[in-house]
Amino acid sequence: MKKVSFYFFIIGIMASCNSLKRVADNEQLLKTSTLIIDGKKNRDMALNDYVIQKPNTRLLGLPISLYFYNIGNPEMAKTAEEWGERNPKKYNFLKKTFSEKQSIGVAKSHIKLNNWFLKNGEPPVVIDDFKTKKTVKNLNIYFKTIGYWNNTVEAIKDSLKEKKGAITYVIKKNEALFLDSLKTVIPSSTLKAIYERDTSNTFLRKGDQYNEQNLINEVNRIVKLFRNSGISNFSDSYIYFDEIDTLGLKTNVITTIAENTIETINGEKIETPFQIQKISKVRVYTDYTHNERNSPYLDSILYNGITFFAHNSIKYNPKYLAQSILIKPNQIYSDTLRNLTRNHLRSLNNFKAVNIDYTPIPNTTFL
Numbered sequence: 001m002k003k004v005s006f007y008f009f010i011i012g013i014m015a016s017c018n019s020l021k022r023v024a025d026n027e028q029l030l031k032t033s034t035l036i037i038d039g040k041k042n043r044d045m046a047l048n049d050y051v052i053q054k055p056n057t058r059l060l061g062l063p064i065s066l067y068f069y070n071i072g073n074p075e076m077a078k079t080a081e082e083w084g085e086r087n088p089k090k091y092n093f094l095k096k097t098f099s100e101k102q103s104i105g106v107a108k109s110h111i112k113l114n115n116w117f118l119k120n121g122e123p124p125v126v127i128d129d130f131k132t133k134k135t136v137k138n139l140n141i142y143f144k145t146i147g148y149w150n151n152t153v154e155a156i157k158d159s160l161k162e163k164k165g166a167i168t169y170v171i172k173k174n175e176a177l178f179l180d181s182l183k184t185v186i187p188s189s190t191l192k193a194i195y196e197r198d199t200s201n202t203f204l205r206k207g208d209q210y211n212e213q214n215l216i217n218e219v220n221r222i223v224k225l226f227r228n229s230g231i232s233n234f235s236d237s238y239i240y241f242d243e244i245d246t247l248g249l250k251t252n253v254i255t256t257i258a259e260n261t262i263e264t265i266n267g268e269k270i271e272t273p274f275q276i277q278k279i280s281k282v283r284v285y286t287d288y289t290h291n292e293r294n295s296p297y298l299d300s301i302l303y304n305g306i307t308f309f310a311h312n313s314i315k316y317n318p319k320y321l322a323q324s325i326l327i328k329p330n331q332i333y334s335d336t337l338r339n340l341t342r343n344h345l346r347s348l349n350n351f352k353a354v355n356i357d358y359t360p361i362p363n364t365t366f367l
Contacts, residue, residue: 019063023126028126029163030055030166033054033055034166034169036169036171050138051169053135053167057122065120066123068122070121071117071121072114078111087107132157136169143173151173152174155167175249177209177250178250182206183255188260188274191231201221203215204218210244222257227333227334230278240255240257259273276365277365278331278365280329280361280367282305282307282325286310286315297309297311298312299311299312299313300314303322306322
């Protein structure tokens with residue numbers, strides 16, 4: 001019986017080796033998708049991520065996954081009742097010869113096997129003009145992000161025999177944009193002092209080719225610098241880039257950092273100067289749960305400047321826990337120390353969750 005099933009399986013594979021089985025007469029199966037950059041075939045596999053339609057995957061030169069899909073039938077019945085209506089002779093024969101229950105079982109087996117081939121196979125990739133245009137746009141935007149603002153992208157579709165086609169994307173990068181004059185404007189004396197302590201690690205340098213990723217990296221660097229230097233309320237929304245001229249071959253870049261933080265209080269936006277914030281007190285609630293958040297904490301221990309609390313009694317050695325807490329009183333706020341503390345406490349495997357919250361003390365620079 002196993003041999004018979006195997007032979008039927010092989011016959012099914014051979015019968016489905018026509019890759020055009022599920023391709024309509026007015027459609028074209030995508031045979032190849034090629035990128036030509038400045039006259040040379042692309043070798044950078046990462047660029048393929050911007051191509052929406054790619055030919056069906058191949059194994060040993062054959063689209064095996066497509067053959068699998070073609071064994072199945074997307075239009076096949078989805079229920080046993082529907083299968084019986086579409087195959088009345090077979091269904092009634094099974095029902096008379098065996099039973100209605102067994103005929104339903106056969107129908108479900110057919111449906112299940114069909115769905116398995118469709119799920120584990122790969123439908124034919126049919127050339128879609130909309131997706132081709134979307135790919136052209138993706139490639140154009142990508143090359144702009146790395147400095148080729150005047151690039152051009154053209155998609156050429158070639159019709160091959162037997163309802164097959166090929167797409168060639170012809171890309172001309174043209175001349176690149178380079179950074180010229182760089183300037184940083186920081187009205188806040190507090191932020192300026194912090195910024196000037198670390199200018200050597202900037203991602204923006206005169207003469208470098210424009211690359212959007214470098215702007216993103218520079219923003220992340222500045223945010224990290226400030227948030228590790230006591231400015232807990234600083235974010236990337238306070239950084240702006242101005243005077244980027246994409247029409248020429250050189251551009252100036254002005255990095256502007258806002259002077260004030262903006263807070264919404266009672267529906268009104270209030271601007272306040274950025275200030276270096278310090279830690280006032282460190283409190284550790286060792287058995288916090290949402291259900292008991294309003295219950296009193298009856299036990300507390302002060303160790304090495306850190307106060308430990310518990311609803312009934314503290315079950316952990318404060319000395320042991322304190323070794324994992326890198327946040328200390330009178331310490332300047334630091335994102336890095338906050339993350340390290342969270343990771344250290346999680347690694348102890350004593351707590352279901354570890355949350356670290358900071359509450360600003362009104363009219364002070366303490367948290």
